[in-house]
Amino acid sequence: MNIESIADIQFLIDNSVEESTELEYKRSFAKANPKWKEELAKDISAMANANGGIFIYGLAEKNVSNGLSLPELITPIPSTEMTKDQLSQLLSSNITPKINNIEISVLPQEGGNVFILHVPKGITAHQNKINHLYYIRRNATVEVMEDYEIRDVMNRQSNSPLEIDGCGLYKTKNDPYSNKAEYTFMAKIQNVGHSVCEVYKLNVYFNKISLHCDFSFPSKENFSYTALDAERLKISCKYQEPIFGGETLEMGHFVLHIDKDHEEEFLDGLIIDMILFYPGGSCDVAFIPSEQRYVEGRDKINTLLGRDKRIDYPILEVDSLKEN
Incomplete structure (x- = not known):
């Protein structure tokens, strides 16, 4: 899936494209939560430890039923809350080893910005540096990885995809x-x-x-x-x-x-x-x-x-x- 513009995001809303293993919607960075940095590192590392995918920050979702979430409304994030450089620094500081080649796109909107993160599939297991746990994304949920899963992901580097x-x-x-x-x-x-x-x-x-x-x-x-x-x-x-x-x-x-x-x-x-x-x-x-x-x-x-x-x-x- 290629998401690069507001038109692409509006397409997701108009067609009720649900969240999946490789697609996640976030209204904001949830800074009101004291552990928001830990949650950010958890979400991004889990995506890399799975198959990679896309995060959209500044897109509110609605829960329909049985955990099904659909995009509802573009909610620009104020520039005072987050910048591209700040986000890049947060990811580098709180995930180890660093996830290379994350693409961060910033789409200016009235009242703030929408952030699109293209997270590549990791060639090794990435750890949340704040709580020292490894996470993986399953469907639209994030879970702590089992020992065998960590070893399998760490072996990606020695196995050609x-x-x-x-x-x-x-x-x-x-x-x-x-x-x-x-x-x-x-x-x-x-x-x-x-x-x-x-x-x-x-x-x-x-x-x-x-x-x-x-x-x-x-x-x-x-x-x-x-x-x-x-x-x-x-x-x-x-x-x-x-x-x-x-x-x-x-x-x-x-x-x-x-x-x-x-x-x-x-x-x-x-x-x-x-x-x-x-x-x-x-x-x-x-x-x-x-x-x-x-x-x-x-x-x-x-x-x-x-x-x-x-x-x-x-x-x-x-x-x-x-x-x-």
């Missing part, structure tokens, strides 16, 4: 003498770090499976698949070779065979949900073929799919796979 750099569902065969249309799926995986990543796995979830579609897989790649429920299928694509820093590889290349009589019905509303796992992290991206559109981030994907959390209850494991 991977990203899903796009995917496609391409019609590759339309034999007029066959009652099946063939579509090939492929995803691009990029190592955005500097070291070699030798272990990774891509899970691809289809939200619509039926008797009108079946799959086949190339023998050169390692696949397994699981029927999660009556309508969801998970296909796991395991790594074939190390991926070096800055390198991009393709994964997938499996084929969907769709009954032509039900081709349009199957593709309409199809959502391909992808989770890329690698040591120290994961990357979540969904692709909507009918719209040629991507949705990034687990919270947004779950909203798109109409559920609050990912349900992953295997019903049937299939070991023998078709091969091309």
Whole structure:
């Protein structure tokens, strides 16, 4: 999500974009609270220890229900209360190690300013220097990190992060003498770090499976698949070779065979949900073929799919796979 202007903030209000793991609204810096500096360090470090994200200070939120918060009103913060330099100094002084590359934007408004903070995902665990605790953001809440979580985040620096750099569902065969249309799926995986990543796995979830579609897989790649429920299928694509820093590889290349009589019905509303796992992290991206559109981030994907959390209850494991 790219938020850089008052127009972008107004879009959030007009479209009732709720807070998430990677987006937080704050009316002010809450200086009336004696521990406001501790709370500031807690919130920012928790975001970095999770997946990074955006804070907007000067945007009041309203609680709707069940912890759901929506943006309500732009509330400029007086210049006498906070400046960009003061905020930068507070973050540097109260979070250790210092979070590099935090972007602070100040949008002048009548009566004060709105602050937008772009917090990058940390490459190590960041501690609240005031109370010496480590925090992490889960959905729209902040919690103290468990020991294993601290160790996992500290290992990010030694593990190169991977990203899903796009995917496609391409019609590759339309034999007029066959009652099946063939579509090939492929995803691009990029190592955005500097070291070699030798272990990774891509899970691809289809939200619509039926008797009108079946799959086949190339023998050169390692696949397994699981029927999660009556309508969801998970296909796991395991790594074939190390991926070096800055390198991009393709994964997938499996084929969907769709009954032509039900081709349009199957593709309409199809959502391909992808989770890329690698040591120290994961990357979540969904692709909507009918719209040629991507949705990034687990919270947004779950909203798109109409559920609050990912349900992953295997019903049937299939070991023998078709091969091309």
